[in-house]
Amino acid sequence: MLPHLDAAYNLARWLTGNDPDAQDVAQEASLRAFKFFGSFRGENARAWLLTIVRNTFYHWLAKNRPAEIVGAIDEQALEVEDAAANAEANQLRSADADTVRRAIAELPVVFREAIILREMEGFDYKAIAELSDVPVGTVMSRLARARRLLHKRLAGEFKPGGQR
Amino acid sequence: MNCQQAQPLLELYADGELDAAGMVELEKHVHDCPACSIAWQNARGLKKALKQEALYFPAPTDWRRRLQAELRSQTATGSRWNFLNLKWLTAATSGLAAVCATLLLFVTLARPSKEQRLTQEVVAGNIRSLMAEHTLDVVSTDQHTVKPWFNGKLDFSPPVRDLATQEFPLAGGRLDYLDGRSVAALVFHRHKHVINLFIWPVKERDALPAAPSPRQGYNVIHWTKTGMTFWAVSDLNEGELREFVQDYEATNPP
Numbered sequence: 363m364l365p366h367l368d369a370a371y372n373l374a375r376w377l378t379g380n381d382p383d384a385q386d387v388a389q390e391a392s393l394r395a396f397k398f399f400g401s402f403r404g405e406n407a408r409a410w411l412l413t414i415v416r417n418t419f420y421h422w423l424a425k426n427r428p429a430e431i432v433g434a435i436d437e438q439a440l441e442v443e444d445a446a447a448n449a450e451a452n453q454l455r456s457a458d459a460d461t462v463r464r465a466i467a468e469l470p471v472v473f474r475e476a477i478i479l480r481e482m483e484g485f486d487y488k489a490i491a492e493l494s495d496v497p498v499g500t501v502m503s504r505l506a507r508a509r510r511l512l513h514k515r516l517a518g519e520f521k522p523g524g525q526r
Numbered sequence: 527m528n529c530q531q532a533q534p535l536l537e538l539y540a541d542g543e544l545d546a547a548g549m550v551e552l553e554k555h556v557h558d559c560p561a562c563s564i565a566w567q568n569a570r571g572l573k574k575a576l577k578q579e580a581l582y583f584p585a586p587t588d589w590r591r592r593l594q595a596e597l598r599s600q601t602a603t604g605s606r607w608n609f610l611n612l613k614w615l616t617a618a619t620s621g622l623a624a625v626c627a628t629l630l631l632f633v634t635l636a637r638p639s640k641e642q643r644l645t646q647e648v649v650a651g652n653i654r655s656l657m658a659e660h661t662l663d664v665v666s667t668d669q670h671t672v673k674p675w676f677n678g679k680l681d682f683s684p685p686v687r688d689l690a691t692q693e694f695p696l697a698g699g700r701l702d703y704l705d706g707r708s709v710a711a712l713v714f715h716r717h718k719h720v721i722n723l724f725i726w727p728v729k730e731r732d733a734l735p736a737a738p739s740p741r742q743g744y745n746v747i748h749w750t751k752t753g754m755t756f757w758a759v760s761d762l763n764e765g766e767l768r769e770f771v772q773d774y775e776a777t778n779p780p
Contacts, residue, residue: 367593371585385589389596396597459580466581480541481576487543506537512572 366408367392369483370415376478377419379467383426391418409485413493416475423471430471457516465515473508480505527555532562540569644748644757647704649741651711652722652759655700662713663700672699676710684710684725685754692773694721704757714770721760721770728755747771 370392375384391414423431466474472494479490491498532555538544539552556562664675673686679701688696694714702711702724709726728750745764748757749771756774760767 367585367590368582371589372583375583381586384583385586388585389589389593392593393596393600396600457575459578462575462578463581466576477576481573482582487541502538505541506534509537509569509572512576513568516572516575517568 366411369408370411372482373412373415373475373478374419376466376474377416377471378422383422387419387422388415390422391415394418406489408483409489409493412479412483416494461516465512468515469508469511473504473511476501476504477508477512527551529555529559529562532556532559533565536562536566536569540566540573644705645741645746648722648724648746648748648757648759649744651702651704651724652744653742655702655711655713655722656720662698665698667696667698669696672696672712675699676701680708680710682710682727682754684712686712687774687777689714689770689773689777692769692777694770694773716760716762716766716770719760719762721758721762721767723774724757724759725754727753729753749775751775 367388371384371388374388374391375381378384378387391411395411395414420431466477469477475494476490479485479493485493487498487501490501494501532552535544535548535552536556539549544552556566664672666672666675667688667690669686669688673683676684676686676699686696686699690696694716697713697715697720699710699712702709704724705726707726709724712723712725714721714723730750730753744759744761745767746757746759747764747767748755750756756771758767758771758774760770762770
């Protein structure tokens with residue numbers, strides 16, 4: 363479990379959006395995971411730990427930022443308009459880390475979570491579905507909508523000659 | 527395939543979740559369609575932008591240190607409490623008595639076959655050793671160190687072999703308790719997997735027919751030879767465990 367503390371902290375940091383809260387959430391989750399490690403029978407200890415981080419985070423969110431949890435419960439309410447991001451080539455490759463970081467941070471929490479698990483932790487759809495306790499179809503739609511939002515934000519800033 | 531069909535598949539493709547047939551069709555379309563080709567470039571560009579190392583927040587060193595200290599102190603108080611708290615012991619004893627009574631009832635009602643029971647014991651022995659991280663009492667890759675170590679600890683001398691050349695290096699051995707007696711447990715490695723091989727003597731007429739039997743995600747193979755029964759258990763797949771058994775049988779004792 364200890365080798366996965368980076369993953370636990372990274373996920374908590376992205377979900378909470380700041381360091382002190384991330385430390386609290388990741389610590390509580392790690393202690394809980396350690397306590398119940400004896401009952402762990404699966405293969406992937408990292409996925410198991412991140413499941414606990416995620417659950418701990420949503421408890422924390424309900425207690426500390428109840429307004430944000432609306433999006434987490436009723437994600438269909440999150441409007442994502444069809445961006446025309448694919449009409450022309452954008453230059454996302456050259457996007458600097460700060461800009462991308464801001465764009466990810468602005469995503470609704472369920473989208474952000476799917477992006478972190480897919481792109482930073484490299485889990486496949488099935489693993490993300492199990493980890494977040496939703497069907498695979500939901501994972502796919504979350505990723506698609508998250509990427510549309512990211513395209514829109516980043517393409518706006520990185521279109522060659524575009525307004526910035 | 528047209529653009530409307532292709533667009534949603536691009537992401538699946540980039541994520542490595544598209545099946546082979548879909549991949550062939552999509553590649554063909556993207557090759558011929560400038561709009562989808564741009565969309566594909568954009569999807570890959572976004573992926574690359576998101577995978578930048580600078581976006582990953584590694585755990586702060588202070589936090590990690592504090593957490594490890596906390597974990598250590600919890601483990602320490604946990605075990606002190608377990609052993610010293612008399613009230614807890616009393617409660618546990620009466621609880622245990624109730625469990626035993628239920629178990630006895632269960633055993634009388636549905637007695638599992640000897641093989642089922644032993645498989646269960648062997649798998650439990652394997653899990654126990656891994657959970658407590660107590661796989662080895664004698665740590666040595668040398669069969670001439672491991673074999674004598676059992677002298678005086680068991681009323682038999684287990685055949686110890688090293689299979690390093692077959693890529694199942696011997697890691698060591700320990701004593702275990704199965705089927706109502708002390709047995710030898712040899713530990714072998716294959717890559718990151720651990721194989722526990724339990725050995726004890728049996729009378730020929732008590733020998734169980736050899737058979738593989740998976741249980742709780744572990745594979746178990748047992749066989750009997752020259753008065754000894756062997757039980758190999760591991761999280762390795764059945765094919766590799768079988769290979770181990772064959773290699774073990776094929777290697778002559780030193």
